[in-house]
Amino acid sequence: MPEAKSKVSPSRAARFAVFLFQRVVQAIPVLILVAIGVFGLLELAEGDAVDAYLAGIGAGDAGLAAELRDRYGLGDGLGSRFLTYSTRLVQFDLGYSIAFSRDVSTVILERLPNTLLMMISAILLSASIGVILGGIAAMRKGGPLDAGITFGALILNATPGFWLGLLGIILFAVKLRWLPIGGLSTLDADYGPVRATLDVARHLVLPVFTLALTYLALYVRLMRGAMIEVGESGWVLAARARGVPERQVVLRHIGRPALLPVVTMIGLQSGTLLGGSVVIETVFSIPGLGALAFEAVSQRDLQLLAGILLAGTLLVVFVNIIVDLAYGLLDPRVRLGAGEIA
Amino acid sequence: MTEPVLTLDGLSVRFPGSEPAVADLSLTVAPGEVLSLIGESGSGKSTTLHAIAGLLPPEAKVSGDMRLAGRDGNLFAPDMDRQGVAGRQIAMIFQNPGASLNPVLTIGAQLDEVVRAHRAVSRTEARAVTEELLDAVGLPRTGPQAKDWSRAYPHQLSGGQKQRIAIAAALVGDPALLLADEPTTALDATVQAQILDLLLRLVDERGIAIIFVTHDLAVAASIGDRIVVLKDGTAQEEGRAQQIIKSPSAAYTARLVAASLPFTKEAGAGHDQMQSASDSDALILDNIHRSFAARGGGRVQAVGGVSLRVNPGEIVGLIGESGSGKTTLGRIAVGLEQADLGRVSIGFSPLDFERDRQAIQMVFQDPLACFNPRQTVLGAIGHPLRCLRGLKRAAIRKAAYGLLEDVGLDPALGDRQPHQLSGGQLQRAAIARALAAGPRFLVCDEAVASLDVSIRAQVLELLDRLRIRDGLGLLFISHDLGVVQRIADRTVVMRHGVEVEAGPTAALLSAPKQPYTRQLLASVPSGERPWRAARAAVTKDGRRPGA
Numbered sequence: 001m002p003e004a005k006s007k008v009s010p011s012r013a014a015r016f017a018v019f020l021f022q023r024v025v026q027a028i029p030v031l032i033l034v035a036i037g038v039f040g041l042l043e044l045a046e047g048d049a050v051d052a053y054l055a056g057i058g059a060g061d062a063g064l065a066a067e068l069r070d071r072y073g074l075g076d077g078l079g080s081r082f083l084t085y086s087t088r089l090v091q092f093d094l095g096y097s098i099a100f101s102r103d104v105s106t107v108i109l110e111r112l113p114n115t116l117l118m119m120i121s122a123i124l125l126s127a128s129i130g131v132i133l134g135g136i137a138a139m140r141k142g143g144p145l146d147a148g149i150t151f152g153a154l155i156l157n158a159t160p161g162f163w164l165g166l167l168g169i170i171l172f173a174v175k176l177r178w179l180p181i182g183g184l185s186t187l188d189a190d191y192g193p194v195r196a197t198l199d200v201a202r203h204l205v206l207p208v209f210t211l212a213l214t215y216l217a218l219y220v221r222l223m224r225g226a227m228i229e230v231g232e233s234g235w236v237l238a239a240r241a242r243g244v245p246e247r248q249v250v251l252r253h254i255g256r257p258a259l260l261p262v263v264t265m266i267g268l269q270s271g272t273l274l275g276g277s278v279v280i281e282t283v284f285s286i287p288g289l290g291a292l293a294f295e296a297v298s299q300r301d302l303q304l305l306a307g308i309l310l311a312g313t314l315l316v317v318f319v320n321i322i323v324d325l326a327y328g329l330l331d332p333r334v335r336l337g338a339g340e341i342a
Numbered sequence: 343m344t345e346p347v348l349t350l351d352g353l354s355v356r357f358p359g360s361e362p363a364v365a366d367l368s369l370t371v372a373p374g375e376v377l378s379l380i381g382e383s384g385s386g387k388s389t390t391l392h393a394i395a396g397l398l399p400p401e402a403k404v405s406g407d408m409r410l411a412g413r414d415g416n417l418f419a420p421d422m423d424r425q426g427v428a429g430r431q432i433a434m435i436f437q438n439p440g441a442s443l444n445p446v447l448t449i450g451a452q453l454d455e456v457v458r459a460h461r462a463v464s465r466t467e468a469r470a471v472t473e474e475l476l477d478a479v480g481l482p483r484t485g486p487q488a489k490d491w492s493r494a495y496p497h498q499l500s501g502g503q504k505q506r507i508a509i510a511a512a513l514v515g516d517p518a519l520l521l522a523d524e525p526t527t528a529l530d531a532t533v534q535a536q537i538l539d540l541l542l543r544l545v546d547e548r549g550i551a552i553i554f555v556t557h558d559l560a561v562a563a564s565i566g567d568r569i570v571v572l573k574d575g576t577a578q579e580e581g582r583a584q585q586i587i588k589s590p591s592a593a594y595t596a597r598l599v600a601a602s603l604p605f606t607k608e609a610g611a612g613h614d615q616m617q618s619a620s621d622s623d624a625l626i627l628d629n630i631h632r633s634f635a636a637r638g639g640g641r642v643q644a645v646g647g648v649s650l651r652v653n654p655g656e657i658v659g660l661i662g663e664s665g666s667g668k669t670t671l672g673r674i675a676v677g678l679e680q681a682d683l684g685r686v687s688i689g690f691s692p693l694d695f696e697r698d699r700q701a702i703q704m705v706f707q708d709p710l711a712c713f714n715p716r717q718t719v720l721g722a723i724g725h726p727l728r729c730l731r732g733l734k735r736a737a738i739r740k741a742a743y744g745l746l747e748d749v750g751l752d753p754a755l756g757d758r759q760p761h762q763l764s765g766g767q768l769q770r771a772a773i774a775r776a777l778a779a780g781p782r783f784l785v786c787d788e789a790v791a792s793l794d795v796s797i798r799a800q801v802l803e804l805l806d807r808l809r810i811r812d813g814l815g816l817l818f819i820s821h822d823l824g825v826v827q828r829i830a831d832r833t834v835v836m837r838h839g840v841e842v843e844a845g846p847t848a849a850l851l852s853a854p855k856q857p858y859t860r861q862l863l864a865s866v867p868s869g870e871r872p873w874r875a876a877r878a879a880v881t882k883d884g885r886r887p888g889a
Binding site: 233234235237238239243245252256257330331332333 | 428430433438455456511
């Protein structure tokens with residue numbers, strides 16, 4: 001666009017820095033509260049990692065249990081354990097995973113990219129398809145196409161994700177053999193970087209589409225409603241009266257303002273980035289954070305679970321800062337430092 | 343006689359399931375002519391404009407014949423191609439200039455888009471045309487008032503500036519006809535004068551014909567060569583503007599003229615006050631200050647040290663343009679805002695709004711917006727009776743019915759929902775609710791601004807009756823000088839949060855002392871002197887009316 005800012009004035013850059021700083025400072029109390037809450041919740045859970053371990057190996061006596069608890073610092077009192085926990089957190093140390101016998105941060109960082117890749121692709125795909133279909137439905141409001149899109153999205157919304165995933169596996173992986181059944185990459189294959197990327201992409205097609213389709217109804221309805229509402233606004237009538245071509249009226253004057261609620265919803269959905277994928281990760285055997293959280297719970301690996309929850313919180317805070325910035329791009333009224341004209 | 347730009351013959355518009363919005367309307371507009379289309383809400387004047395512009399929703403049934411100069415065929419025919427009409431032959435501007443611009447695009451982007459829709463030019467060339475148009479509507483890129491308007495967003499501009507931009511967008515396609523739908527109703531008097539002036543300049547310089555829709559008789563007569571009076575979708579009367587307002591022939595027009603309260607230099611106003619003006623009864627605002635946090639840091643001073651006094655049985659008019667702080671002052675008087683500094687008191691005792699809430703009540707501009715849509719009117723009136731007067735069920739009902747009768751409403755209306763009442767009925771219900779608390783003073787913030795003239799007269803009469811009967815003191819905030827002139831005993835003029843001038847209404851309005859007051863008065867279209875003639879007369883010595 002010709003009016004794109006070619007130079008950023010220093011005051012604008014400064015305002016941006018102030019904005020980021022404020023948001024980071026605002027996040028600190030949130031993180032502290034979540035950390036305390038996570039600790040409290042996990043304390044409420046019956047049993048610990050030692051119970052789970054002993055149950056797993058099938059035998060053990062009180063002496064072994066006490067020794068193990070002592071080694072992992074589980075035998076101390078509540079206060080001292082909280083002190084250890086919070087001291088470690090301040091040093092960015094998430095602790096040691098008993099179930100995986102490795103540092104919690106290492107385990108999480110290993111799984112994080114898989115989940116992020118899948119969830120971000122799914123949400124963006126879902127939002128894009130939803131925006132397009134919702135837009136079409138709004139423009140054909142009351143017609144058969146509108147009814148079809150709305151009904152279809154609703155059916156998908158009501159379908160459980162695992163079932164949709166299983167159907168996809170049976171059709172595309174078993175019958176047609178177009179796509180792999182599960183996992184994130186072909187084992188034992190020695191591909192170059194390009195083929196390796198394509199390989200991962202091929203593995204992601206089914207889980208990402210499954211997730212995207214279950215979210216689709218939300219975005220379709222959101223976009224449809226927003227388009228209809230914006231379509232009734234004065235500037236749309238004014239643009240038509242000025243003889244602006246209908247295509248531009250729809251894209252610039254209706255579509256663009258209608259994107260705002262969609263962006264808000266993407267921000268809200270980022271909260272499910274980690275948790276929402278347990279089922280799909282299980283169905284498609286993807287080594288992600290959802291599956292990891294499930295293992296952590298069943299193994300009573302509380303340090304790992306706490307680490308996952310904290311990582312999730314960080315992610316949500318981060319995504320919401322990005323959403324706020326995207327808002328500024330879409331709506332100049334909330335743009336940072338929108339004030340006097342030049 | 344030259345060929346008319348537009349000929350409308352037997353236009354009828356009907357929305358499914360309701361009475362015809364427009365019935366058998368015929369009119370013509372000659373090049374360079376300004377036709378004022380006047381009527382109250384629901385008269386079909388906006389529908390007529392939308393029909394001409396081709397902007398009616400598909401479910402509207404349109405019949406009749408519409409011809410444009412230089413174009414064959416009836417544009418109302420169902421299969422008629424309207425390609426190239428919108429923006430190129432007919433352009434339109436709207437009442438709310440803020441709503442007619444896309445908030446997420448820059449001014450330049452929106453104008454470029456229209457330029458490129460009508461002319462085969464590159465982006466750079468389009469921007470040049472845009473700058474030219476902005477200059478033509480008084481938003482220059484160079485010179486003393488220069489700003490980079492094209493890079494501004496709508497929210498950074500004032501209402502008048504936005505309307506200028508809407509006019510610039512309308513000019514792009516060099517249209518022969520401009521449809522103006524109440525384009526100055528949302529603007530302050532001085533800005534309205536500037537916009538009317540700009541429109542007439544376009545008529546003179548470019549020979550554009552204008553259909554100017556308004557509910558304001560004075561504006562219609564000031565700008566229009568001819569006037570068509572609409573009621574319930576049919577034309578009541580048509581003729582030369584001056585003739586219509588001086589000697590209307592249709593009964594409806596006569597009523598409209600009688601009910602309109604144009605501001606006149608001569609008319610004296612004010613009543614004999616019930617002078618019990620001892621300090622012990624008066625509402626006294628003493629040296630009120632209030633500032634608000636501004637966008638991007640800093641503070642904006644809304645009210646900067648205003649003192650004001652309303653005696654029982656007295657109506658004090660508070661006038662000023664938007665942003666003058668008059669509404670903030672009114673809200674402080676009823677305790678909706680707290681003053682940073684200064685004191686609100688009745689007599690010698692400062693008001694404690696926790697305790698004295700019922701002593702001062704408020705009536706707002708938009709009655710529909712200030713009623714809970716899910717509560718009956720009676721329920722709304724009963725609320726203050728219960729909370730502030732501590733009445734019980736049966737007593738509430740009885741008192742509420744009494745209040746409805748007091749304001750001249752059929753008590754049966756009390757069981758209706760707010761949206762089932764007309765604007766005038768609802769505003770009277772709002773007054774009844776304000777009275778329910780048993781106040782000694784009322785603050786009316788533009789309380790008659792959204793009402794049709796015939797209803798406005800009834801509401802003003804009601805307020806005056808309450809003043810005489812109950813000795814109610816009124817702080818009457820308004821931008822309408824004609825109304826203030828009729829109703830207020832004393833008037834205070836505010837600007838930028840401070841008092842400019844105050845005094846008895848008749849004296850202040852007939853012989854203002856301050857230049858700002860004089861400018862404010864000069865910008866009000868009186869309807870008596872045609873704006874166009876005045877313009878022609880003064881442009882010779884380089885001055886504009888109202889400037």
